[in-house]
Amino acid sequence: MTTPSDPLPGLGAWADETETPPPPPAPKSRDLGAALAEIADHFGDRYTENESTRQQHAHTLTWTQNEPPDAVVFPQTTEEVAQIVKICAAHRVPVIAFGTGTSLEGHVNAPMGGVCVDTSLMKRIIAIHAEDLDCIVEAGVTRKELNDALRHTGLFFPIDPGADASLGGMASTRASGTNAVRYGTMKDNVLALTVVTASGEIMRTGSRARKSSAGYDLTRLFVGAEGTLGIITQITLRLQGLPESIVGGVCPFPSVKAACDATILTIQSGLPVARIELLDALAVRSVNIHSKLDLPETPMLLVEFHGTDASAREQAERFGEIAAELGGGPFTFASKPEKRTKLWQARHDAYWAGFTLRPGAKGLATDICVPISRLAECVTQTQDDMAASNLIGPIIGHVGDGNFHVNLLFDIEDAEEVSRVESFLERLVERGLSMDGTCTGEHGVGQAKLKYMALEHDAPALAAMRALKSALDPAGIMNPGKLVG
Numbered sequence: 001m002t003t004p005s006d007p008l009p010g011l012g013a014w015a016d017e018t019e020t021p022p023p024p025p026a027p028k029s030r031d032l033g034a035a036l037a038e039i040a041d042h043f044g045d046r047y048t049e050n051e052s053t054r055q056q057h058a059h060t061l062t063w064t065q066n067e068p069p070d071a072v073v074f075p076q077t078t079e080e081v082a083q084i085v086k087i088c089a090a091h092r093v094p095v096i097a098f099g100t101g102t103s104l105e106g107h108v109n110a111p112m113g114g115v116c117v118d119t120s121l122m123k124r125i126i127a128i129h130a131e132d133l134d135c136i137v138e139a140g141v142t143r144k145e146l147n148d149a150l151r152h153t154g155l156f157f158p159i160d161p162g163a164d165a166s167l168g169g170m171a172s173t174r175a176s177g178t179n180a181v182r183y184g185t186m187k188d189n190v191l192a193l194t195v196v197t198a199s200g201e202i203m204r205t206g207s208r209a210r211k212s213s214a215g216y217d218l219t220r221l222f223v224g225a226e227g228t229l230g231i232i233t234q235i236t237l238r239l240q241g242l243p244e245s246i247v248g249g250v251c252p253f254p255s256v257k258a259a260c261d262a263t264i265l266t267i268q269s270g271l272p273v274a275r276i277e278l279l280d281a282l283a284v285r286s287v288n289i290h291s292k293l294d295l296p297e298t299p300m301l302l303v304e305f306h307g308t309d310a311s312a313r314e315q316a317e318r319f320g321e322i323a324a325e326l327g328g329g330p331f332t333f334a335s336k337p338e339k340r341t342k343l344w345q346a347r348h349d350a351y352w353a354g355f356t357l358r359p360g361a362k363g364l365a366t367d368i369c370v371p372i373s374r375l376a377e378c379v380t381q382t383q384d385d386m387a388a389s390n391l392i393g394p395i396i397g398h399v400g401d402g403n404f405h406v407n408l409l410f411d412i413e414d415a416e417e418v419s420r421v422e423s424f425l426e427r428l429v430e431r432g433l434s435m436d437g438t439c440t441g442e443h444g445v446g447q448a449k450l451k452y453m454a455l456e457h458d459a460p461a462l463a464a465m466r467a468l469k470s471a472l473d474p475a476g477i478m479n480p481g482k483l484v485g
Contacts, residue, residue, distance in 0.1 A: 031091050032070060032091065032093055032113070034091060035087050035088055035090070035091035035093045035115070036049070036070060036071050036093075036115070038087050039071065039073055039084060039087055039088075039115065040071075042083065042087075043073050043074070043075075043080075046073060046074040046075070046076075046121075047071060047072070047073045047074075048071065048072050048073075049070065049071045049072075050072075051068075053072055054068035054069055054070070054071070054072060054116070055068045056101070057069060057072050057098050057101065057108060057116045057118065058108060058109045058110055058116075059101055059108075060103075060104070060105075060106050060108070060109060061102075061104050061351075061363070061365065062104055062105065062106060062364055062365070062448055063362060063364055063412060064105070064106035064109060064446075064447055064448050065109075066109070067109040067110050067111045068110060069094075069096055069110035069113060069114050069115055069116040070110070070113045070114060070115065071115050071116070072098075072115075072116040072118055073115060073116070073117060073118065074118050074120065074121050075117060075118075075119070075121065075122065076121045076122060077122070078122075078138075078194055078196065078202055078233040078234060079202070081117060081119075081196045081231055081233050082196045082200045082201070082202050083200070084115065084117055085117075085196050085197075085198065085199075085200040085231065086199070086200030087200075088114070088115055088477055089198060089199055089200055089475065089477060092475050092477060093113075093114050093115060093477065094110060094112050094113060094114025094115070094477050094478075094479070094480050095114060095115055095117060095198075095231070095477055095478055095479070096108060096109075096110050096114060096115070096116045096117065096227065096479050097116075097117050097119065097168070097169075097172065097227040097231045097232070097479065098116050098117065098118045098119065098120075098169075099119055099120070099139065099140070099165060099166030099168050099169025099170075099172070100120070100142065100163070100164065100165050100166045100169060102161075102163035102164075102165045102169070103169065103173055103443075103444065103446065104365055104366075104443045104444075104446075104448075105440070105443050105444050105445060105446030105447065105448040105449055106446040106447035106448050106482075107172075107173065107226055107227070107444060107446040107447075107479075107482060109446075109447055109481075111447070111480070111481040112480050112481060114477070114480075117231060119138070119139040119140040119166065119168050119231075119233070120140045120166070121140060122138035122139050122140035122141075122168075122233065123138060123140050123141055123145070124137070124138045124141070125137050125138075125141060125145075125146065125149050126138065126234065128149070128150065128153060128155075129208070130153045130154075130155060130239075132208065133155060133238060133239045133240065133241070134191060134208055134236060134237060134238055134239055135150070135157075135236070135237055135239055136234060136235070136236045136237075137167055137234065137235055137237065138168075138233065138234055139166060139167060139168025139169075139171075139231075139232050139233050139234065139235065140166050140168065141166065141167050142164045142165060142166050142167065143157060143159065143160065143161075143164060143165060143167060143170065144164045146167065146237075150239065154241060154242050155239040155240065155241055155242065156239065156240055156241075156242050157189075157237060157239055157240070158179045158182075158183035158189070158240050159175060159176070159177055159179065159180070159183065159184075159185065159186055159189055160177040160178050160179050161175045161176060161177035161442070162177060162178070162347075162348040162351075163348075167235050167237070168232045168233070168235065170186050171186050171190055171193070171222070171223050171232050171235050172222075172223075172224070172225065172226055172227050172232055173186075173224065173226060173442075173443075173444040174186050174187055174223055174224030174442070174444065175442060176398065176401075176403065176441065176442035177398065177442070178275045178277055178344070178347065178348075178398060179274060179275055180398055180400070180401055180403075180442075181267075181273060181274070181275065181276055181398065181400030181401050182272060182273065182274040182275075182306070183240060183274075185442070186223055186224075187220055187223050187224065188238075189237055189238045190206075190219060190220075190223050190235055190236070190237060190238075191206055191207070191208055191209075191210070191219070191236040191237065191238060192204065192205055192206030192207055192208065192219055192235075192236035193205045193206065193218075193219050193222055193223070193232055193234065193235055193236070194232070194233050194234035194235075195222050195229075195230040195231065195232055195233065196230055196231045196233055197229075197230045197472065198229070198230060198472060198473040198474070198475065198477055198478050203218075203230070205218035205219040205221075205222065206218070206219040206236065207236075208236055221468070224444070225483070226444055226445065226446065226479060226482050226483045227478060227479040227482070228469060228473065228478050228479045228480075228482055228483045228484070229468070229469065229472045229473060229478060230472065230473075230478060231478075243274075243306035243307055243312070244307065244308045244309060244312075245306070245307060245308055245309040245311075245312040245313070245335055246274075246304060246305070246306055246312065246335060246337075246340065247304070247305045247312040247313055247315070247316045247333050247334070247335045248275070248302070248303060248304035248305070248333060248334070248335075248340045248343065248344075249302075249303060249316070249331060249332045249333030249334060249343075250295060250300055250301070250302055250303075250331075250332060250343065251300065251301045251303060251319070251320070251323045251328050251329055251330070251331040251332075252295075252296045252298045252299070252300050252328060252329070253298065253299045253300065253301065253323070253326070253327065253328040254298070254299070254327050254328070255299055256278070256280050256299045256376070256379050256380060256383060256395070257376045257379075257380050258299070258326045258327050258328055259278055259299045259300065259301050259328065259399075260278065260375045260376035260379055260380075260399060261326050261376050262301065262322055262323050262326045262328055263276055263278070263301065263372065263375065263399045263400060264372050264373065264375060264376070265322050265325075265326070266319055266322055266400075267372055267400060269318075269322065271305075271315055271318060271319060271322075272305070272306075272307070272315065273303060273304070273305060273315070273319070273400060274304045274305055274306040275302065275303065275304035275344075275400070276301055276302070276303050276304075276398075276399060276400040277301065277302040277303075277347055277396065277397065277398060277399065278299070278300075278301060278379075278395070278396060278397045278399040278404060279299070279300045279301075279302065279347070279350065279394075279395075279396050280299050280383070280394060280395040280396070281297050281298050281299055282357065282392070282393075282394040282395070283350055283353075283354070283394035283395060283396050284296070284297050284298065284299075284300055285297045285357065286350070286353040286354050286355075286356050286357050286394055287346045287347070287349070287350055287353045289353065289356040290346070290349060290352065290353030290356050291342075291345070291346035291349060291353065293342075293343075293346055301323075301328075301399075302343060302344070302347055303316070303319055303331070303333075304340070304344075305319070309335075312335070313335075316331070316333045319331060320333075347396075350394070350396050350407075351363070351365055351407055354394045354407040354409060355409070357392060357394065357409060358392055358409040361392075361409040361410055361411060362409070362410055362411070362412040363407055363408070363409055364407070364408045364410070364421065365405055365406070365407045365408075365443075366405065366406055366408070366425060366428065366443065367397075367403060367404065367405040367406075367440055367441050367442060367443045368403075368404070368428060368429065368431075368432035368437055368438065368439060368440065368441065369401070369402050369403040369404075369432070369437050369438050369440070369441025369442075370402045370432055370435045370436065370437030370438075371402055371435065371436055371437065372399075372400075372401070372402040374402070374435040374436070374437070375399060375402050375404075377435070378404075378431060378432065378435055378437070379395060379397070379399075379404055381431060382395065382404075382406065382428060382431065383395065385424060385427055385428070385431075386406075386424065389420050389423070389424050390420065391408060391410065391417075391420060391421065391424055392408070392409045392410075393406045393407055393408040393409065394406075394407050398441075398442075401441070402437070402441070403441035403442060406428065408421055408424070408425075429452050429455065430455075433455055433456055438456060439452040439453075439455070439456050440452075445482065445483045446482050446483070447481060447482060450481075450482065450483070450484075450485060453483075453484065462484065465483075465484045466484050466485075469483075469484055
C-alpha cells in the first residue's frame with residue numbers, strides 16, 4: 001500500500017512540472033537518553049514514557065501510521081516550554097507540540113522520535129480586554145473554554161472548527177470552520193503570539209494594536225507553520241460582539257450544483273451570511289441516523305445570519321428568495337437557540353455520523369478549496385468521480401469560502417479498494433489545483449499532504465519556505481517531517 005508519505009504514482013503532467021523532494025535526514029541526536037533523563041528530572045510526574053500515552057499523542061484520524069514520540073512532557077508555563085526546548089536543542093532531539101490531537105493530517109506524529117510537548121495544562125486566560133475586543137490566552141485553552149469565560153462580557157471568539165480544539169493548535173494549523181465566511185480564519189483573528197523558538201528563546205510577535213507597519217509580519221509566519229518553526233505558548237486574539245439576533249435554518253435543493261450556485265449568488269449579492277454549510281444527500285442521511293433528525297435526504301444548505309432582529313430576519317428572507325430562484329426551498333429558519341444548537345451540533349458531528357453509512361469502515365477526511373466561482377463544478381466532478389470509482393464518501397463543506405470536505409469510507413484491509421481511494425485522492429487534488437485552488441483549505445499539510453506541496457507551489461516558493469525553516473530551525477528539530485519536509 002502507498003502510504004501518505006510516499007511519492008504518488010501516476011501523476012502524469014503534474015509530476016513532470018515538479019518533483020516531490022525526498023524527506024530530510026532525521027536530526028542526529030547526540031544523546032537522546034541524556035536529554036530524556038534531564039527532562040524527567042525537571043518535570044517528575046509531568047513526564048512519561050508510558051507506551052499507551054505516547055501512542056495517544058501520535059493518534060491520527062487518518063490512515064497515517066501512528067508514530068509515537070519517545071516521551072511526553074506536560075509543561076505549565078512558557079518558561080517550562082523554553083526549558084524543554086533548550087534541552088532538546090542541546091541534544092538535537094526532535095520536539096513536537098501537542099494541543100488536543102484533533103488535527104487530521106498527521107501533524108502530531110513523531111516520525112523521527114523525540115519529545116512531545118503537551119500544552120493541555122497551560123490553561124490560563126491571562127487577560128480579557130472587553131473594551132478593545134481582544135484577549136490573551138495560553139495555548140492549552142480550548143475555544144469552548146474561552147467562550148465560556150467570555151459569556152458575561154457580551155463577546156465571543158468566532159472561529160469554530162467543530163472540535164473543541166486548543167487555541168494554540170488552532171493557531172498552528174491556521175484553523176477555520178463554519179463561521180469563516182463572515183469572521184475569517186485564525187490568520188485574521190490572531191493579533192500577537194508568544195513563541196518558544198528552536199533555540200529555546202522566548203519570542204513575542206505583534207502587539208494588541210489592530211494594525212502595524214513595523215517590520216516583517218512574524219505573527220502570520222507562525223500562524224499555520226504547524227509547529228515547524230517554534231511552539232506557540234500564548235495567543236492574543238480578536239473578539240467579536242455577540243449578535244443581538246441569530247437566525248438559522250435549513251434549505252433543501254434538488255442537486256449539489258443548485259446548492260453551490262445558491263451559495264455563489266448569496267455571496268455575490270453581498271448578503272452578510274455568517275455560516276453557509278453544504279451537506280450532500282449522503283451526508284444528510286448519515287446525520288439523520290446519528291443525530292436523530294428527520295431532514296429531507298437531499299442536498300442541503302445550513303445557513304445562519306447574525307445581526308439585529310430585523311436585519312437577520314431580512315437577510316434570511318432574501319436568502320430564501322435566492323434559493324427559490326435556483327429550485328431550492330423552502331428555507332425554514334428559526335431564532336430559538338435550542339433549535340439552532342441541535343442543528344449545528346449535528347453538523348459538527350458529521351464526521352462521526354458518516355460511519356453509520358458503512359459500520360466498521362475506515363474513515364479518511366480530506367479537504368480542498370477553490371474559488372467560489374468554480375465550486376459547483378468542482379463538487380459535481382468530485383461526486384461523479386466517486387461514483388465512477390465505486391467509493392462512498394459524504395461531502396460536507398464550508399462552501400461560503402469554496403472549501404469542502406470528503407469523508408471517504410473504505411475497508412483498510414482491501415488492497416484493491418485502498419488503491420481506488422489513493423487514485424481518487426490524487427485526482428481530487430489535481431482537480432482543485434487545476435481550478436486555481438489549494439490542496440487544503442483548513443486541514444493543513446502535516447505528513448499526509450506533504451507530497452502535494454511541490455504540485456501547489458513553484459520551486460522559488462518552496463525554496464523560500466525551506467530557507468525560513470533552515471534560518472529559524474537550523475538543526476531541524478521542530479516537528480520534523482511536516483509541512484516542508
